[in-house]
Amino acid sequence: MRVCPAYIRKVSRQDPLLAMLVGVCRGESQARQELRWMRQELVDPARVRWACKLRSRQVPLQHVLGSQPFGAIDVLCRPQVLIPRWETEEWVCDLTSRLAGMRLQIVDLCTGTGCVALHLQRSLSAARVTAVDCSASAIALAQCNAGRNELQLRLLQRDVLGWQPDEIGRVDLVVCNPPYIPPDKLVRDARASVRFYEPRLALVGDKEFYENLVRVWLSRTRAFVYEVGSEDQCAYVKKHAGKEWIVGTRKDARGEARVVYGYRDGDSEFARAFKGYDNL
Numbered sequence: 001m002r003v004c005p006a007y008i009r010k011v012s013r014q015d016p017l018l019a020m021l022v023g024v025c026r027g028e029s030q031a032r033q034e035l036r037w038m039r040q041e042l043v044d045p046a047r048v049r050w051a052c053k054l055r056s057r058q059v060p061l062q063h064v065l066g067s068q069p070f071g072a073i074d075v076l077c078r079p080q081v082l083i084p085r086w087e088t089e090e091w092v093c094d095l096t097s098r099l100a101g102m103r104l105q106i107v108d109l110c111t112g113t114g115c116v117a118l119h120l121q122r123s124l125s126a127a128r129v130t131a132v133d134c135s136a137s138a139i140a141l142a143q144c145n146a147g148r149n150e151l152q153l154r155l156l157q158r159d160v161l162g163w164q165p166d167e168i169g170r171v172d173l174v175v176c177n178p179p180y181i182p183p184d185k186l187v188r189d190a191r192a193s194v195r196f197y198e199p200r201l202a203l204v205g206d207k208e209f210y211e212n213l214v215r216v217w218l219s220r221t222r223a224f225v226y227e228v229g230s231e232d233q234c235a236y237v238k239k240h241a242g243k244e245w246i247v248g249t250r251k252d253a254r255g256e257a258r259v260v261y262g263y264r265d266g267d268s269e270f271a272r273a274f275k276g277y278d279n280l
Helices: 005-014 018-020 028-042 045-056 061-066 084-100 114-123 136-148 184-190 192-197 210-215 232-242 268-273
Strands: 065-071 073-076 104-110 128-133 155-156 173-176 223-225 245-251 257-264
Touching: 018 028, 018 045, 028 045, 028 061, 045 061, 061 065, 061 084, 065 084, 065 114, 065 184, 065 257, 073 136, 084 114, 084 223, 084 257, 114 128, 114 136, 128 136, 136 155, 210 223, 210 232, 232 245, 232 257, 257 268
Parallel strands: 104 128, 104 173, 128 155, 173 223
Antiparallel strands: 065 073, 223 257, 245 257
């Protein structure tokens, strides 16, 4: 965000630290909110000033503070692992409320920080969750976050796209927040804090993981929920899932396609859980 020098000087007279943030935040309101969080979390004025200096260089706030709330848990954030997004938190929290009381074997692919898997494990006492990621950094961080939140989580370091998951056994639900941003869109649209400080491995992709869902996972699970970045990714799954699957799309609070989900036709338990899921 470009801010005119006169405005920076005006803000600086109010609060020099705020002036360091307005250029990287989406407006003064967000800058004030971030500064409040920094002062609450870091307390020491010297640490707060250093944090503002990092933010002025477009370091993500979650890396500056070190953690991010996600539903029922709090997760550590590190530069090698994707920062949890509000869009993901929104659908995961809603999904969890729908699955309450169900005894499920759940697999979370591309787990990253472990935020999705850990929130599901915390909120669904009868569930058993397995979290999978190809990144050693992600698996290590997810393990740290499991300990931080006093949860047990089965973790597997596997390349999802090259893996035949026979070791998993029975699966009721597979969830995934895969890399889904095409390379040209990342370069064109993403903020510098995303392009320069978050792992490309967790961001860049298109239909590879949705093809893997159709080819590998539909024969092994009763239901699935995959985050998406575009309507055409939803359309791909709907086209290829087969007639035995009920497939739908859920939009986020901004009205953008955010989830493609499905369950086997005739599965009354998941039919009840997903009733109205495509409506906010």
